[in-house]
Amino acid sequence: MNVRLRLFAVMRTTLGRSHVELELPDGATVAQLRSKLAEDYPALSPLLPTCLFAINGNYARDEQTIPSDSEVACIPPVSGG
Template structure:
């Protein structure tokens, strides 16, 4: 299955793209997606563990099973004051 992923803020800057897609096996989880992201974008390896993955606009745990029709986003940590 093909999963489209949007990258936001610092994740976008580190990857050098606002969106990308990954070919994953049916039944792949958010954990599998994280591994695919790091393989394709090594610049995210130390950063991705600090990011949340949103699936259909809700944060998803690493064991969440993905489908091709879901909207996926990489949400970096936010700071401010």
């Protein structure tokens, strides 16, 4: 399946784009997405250990599977306030 991953803040400015497309096996987990992102975009790799991921607007654990057609986002450490 093709996953369109939204990027924000330091992830967005590091790549200079607000989303990337990743090709993952059907039923892939967040952990697999994380590895694939590091593999396809090595520039993001050092930032990934501190990032969380969200599926359809909810924080997702690494073992969670990604439903097809869901909105997936990479959430670097937040700094609101």
